[in-house]
Amino acid sequence: MNTYQTADFYLSSFLVANSLPLAGHSRDLGKVTFEFPQTEETKKLINEFYELRGSVEPNSFSSAIKYLKKVIYDYKPKYKENKECYTTQESLMN
Numbered sequence: 652m653n654t655y656q657t658a659d660f661y662l663s664s665f666l667v668a669n670s671l672p673l674a675g676h677s678r679d680l681g682k683v684t685f686e687f688p689q690t691e692e693t694k695k696l697i698n699e700f701y702e703l704r705g706s707v708e709p710n711s712f713s714s715a716i717k718y719l720k721k722v723i724y725d726y727k728p729k730y731k732e733n734k735e736c737y738t739t740q741e742s743l744m745n
Contacts, residue, residue: 653689655697658682660719665700666693667715668707676722683723 654674657663663685667673671693675686687693699705 654686655689655693656684656686658684662697662700663687664712664715664719665705665707666696667718668711669696669705671696673719673722685719 652674660683663673666687671687673685674688677684677686696705
């Protein structure tokens with residue numbers, strides 16, 4: 652599946668508020684990139700956002716912001732008893 656990737660938090664919130672599913676996300680050196688299915692609807696919404704023509708229900712936008720913040724902040728480094736840092740992915744493997 653082709654995806655559209657963006658690090659723009661408010662664009663991502665706008666897309667989620669318009670019912671586009673989050674296809675994934677990644678983190679590199681603290682920078683989060685969100686991924687969405689690359690469809691005609693995605694392209695249309697992105698254009699509306701950047702041309703300042705997009706609109707969304709305020710509560711939906713607020714909920715989308717909270718959801719994406721949860722996605723971002725739920726990924727935190729974990730620490731072993733000896734205080735060595737290891738990633739969440741490693742903790743799932745143990």
